[in-house]
Amino acid sequence: MNTRDLVLIALFAAIVVVLGLIPPITLGFIPVPITAQSMGVMLAGCIIGARRAALSFLLFVLLVAIGLPVLSGGRGGLAIFAGPSGGFILGWAVAAYVTGLIAERAIRPGVSEGRQLIGFFLASVVGGILVLYAIGVPWLSFVTGTPLIAAAGGSLAFIPGDLVKAAIAALAARAVYAGYPLLPARA
Amino acid sequence: MLTSLYVEGRTWFHRAPVRAKLIALLALSIALFTTNSLLLLLPAFLLCGGLYFSLGLTLRQAFARVGFVFFTILVLAVVNLFLVPVPEVLALVLRLMALVLFAAAVTATTTIGAFMDEVTVLLGPIERLGLVRAADVSLALGLVLRFVPDIFARYQAIREAHRARGVPIRPLTIIGPLIILTLKDADTIAAAIDARGFRRQ
Numbered sequence: 001m002n003t004r005d006l007v008l009i010a011l012f013a014a015i016v017v018v019l020g021l022i023p024p025i026t027l028g029f030i031p032v033p034i035t036a037q038s039m040g041v042m043l044a045g046c047i048i049g050a051r052r053a054a055l056s057f058l059l060f061v062l063l064v065a066i067g068l069p070v071l072s073g074g075r076g077g078l079a080i081f082a083g084p085s086g087g088f089i090l091g092w093a094v095a096a097y098v099t100g101l102i103a104e105r106a107i108r109p110g111v112s113e114g115r116q117l118i119g120f121f122l123a124s125v126v127g128g129i130l131v132l133y134a135i136g137v138p139w140l141s142f143v144t145g146t147p148l149i150a151a152a153g154g155s156l157a158f159i160p161g162d163l164v165k166a167a168i169a170a171l172a173a174r175a176v177y178a179g180y181p182l183l184p185a186r187a
Numbered sequence: 188m189l190t191s192l193y194v195e196g197r198t199w200f201h202r203a204p205v206r207a208k209l210i211a212l213l214a215l216s217i218a219l220f221t222t223n224s225l226l227l228l229l230p231a232f233l234l235c236g237g238l239y240f241s242l243g244l245t246l247r248q249a250f251a252r253v254g255f256v257f258f259t260i261l262v263l264a265v266v267n268l269f270l271v272p273v274p275e276v277l278a279l280v281l282r283l284m285a286l287v288l289f290a291a292a293v294t295a296t297t298t299i300g301a302f303m304d305e306v307t308v309l310l311g312p313i314e315r316l317g318l319v320r321a322a323d324v325s326l327a328l329g330l331v332l333r334f335v336p337d338i339f340a341r342y343q344a345i346r347e348a349h350r351a352r353g354v355p356i357r358p359l360t361i362i363g364p365l366i367i368l369t370l371k372d373a374d375t376i377a378a379a380i381d382a383r384g385f386r387r388q
Contacts, residue, residue: 003386004377006323010330011338011369011376017189017331018338018365022358036358047366059327066302067192067294068332075255077192077294078212082286083256084263144263145279147270154266168359175363180371 008048008182012056013063016040020072037072039165039172041092041132042124045099046173049183054097061089087139091132099127103173107183113174120173124166129159189335192252194295196243201296205305208293215289219282225274228281235288242295252295256287303328326385330376338369 019036040060044053060070069076071089080089106119133155141151177183200208219231240249260283267276303325310321345364349356380386 001323002377003380004373006327006386007330007373007377007380008370010327011334011373013327014331014334014338015366015369017335018342019362021339022342022361036362039358039362043362043366047370059324059331062306062324062328063331066299066306067297068189068299069192070189073255077252078290079253079256079287079294082212082216082290083283084259140263143283144260144267145271145275146263146267150266150270168362171359172362172366176366176370179363180367182370 005052009052009056009059012044012048012052013059016044016056016060017063017070020070024072035072038162039128039169041096042099042128042166042169043172044096045101045127046103046120046123046169047176047182048100049104050097050100053100054093057093057096061093064089084140084144085136086143088132088136091135091139094135095127095132097127098131099123102126104183107177116177117170117174120170120177121166124169124173125163128166128169129162189332191299192294193298194242194244194248196296198242198296200238200242200292203296205297205301206308208297209305212286212289212293216286219285223275223278225278225281228278228285232281232285232288235285235292239288239292239295242292244295253287253291257284260284260287323386326380334369338365341365341368 016037019040022036024035041053041057044056047053048056063070064076064080065078067077071080080086100123102123103120106123107116111119133152137151137155138148140146141148144151146154215231215235219228222228239253240246244252260280264276264280267279271279306324307321310319310324313319314321342361342365345361345368346356349360354360
């Protein structure tokens, strides 16, 4: 890993912190507030690629663990990991890695803009939603004793919002790819 | 902007070594997950609560730090009431809350520096395998802390630019430029780090 990769990893973690400071925005047509921070996993994978995205989120999780209030709403500290959603926080790095793997394979120079958008969207959905929930939901079920089926059913309520986030992440990732491509570069 | 969740204080828990506190947290979580007995979980909850509230936080601060996690625990407990026998729900709530309170107590009494020393020790074996360098982790951490205020200022500048042109403020139109402008700095910063020989490559 060269110094540039190290800096990209740190800067992306810093961007995720800043996304947590942006007040949530409610879209007119859907009652879920869009917090920009939870898009971070999708954005990281799609923009800086699997390895750097995963390391960026490991760094972010380290910031949470050592007691910096970097999660949206000024939350942080070890209590977050002890709580029911600890699995989601720990799952971020894996989710970002999978998002990155798919994005790296789907997007090559010369791929049409529409295909890039679809690739980024699928990467965000598979990594940022499927993989993340596959880690977070069983963890939540184990920690809180809520039966797995009920926990999975309850999280369905968040899926529409997550799909909107995946769409926004895909559009943003495509804009960044057009303006400053980093995805295929070294890592 | 990024003030640590550490709270100044001179209690015995402040003076306890970080490693002991982290091992205690790990041991406590293992121990509490092996029991369902309210006779053990209730005292554990009260002790952890007592510890947390004796650290010198004001009541409001103390609740603000654990409030969100407690809220999720209670929501899930309400769901559980329909699916799981009541004594078990009680055990689950007490166990989780005890752990959250203890974890919050560790966070409140440990400085970032002390945590970082411990992280460096934990990274030792991984470093010997040649996977990660502890110095790189500290450097990356420092970079994040250094650049969050700058990136936030950039976010505000982009927002002002939107406002000045009458463009509605949407995440989509802000995130793209924010990320491009920030990541474009990476080369300059990397060059500056290498020029100073921080990483000895």
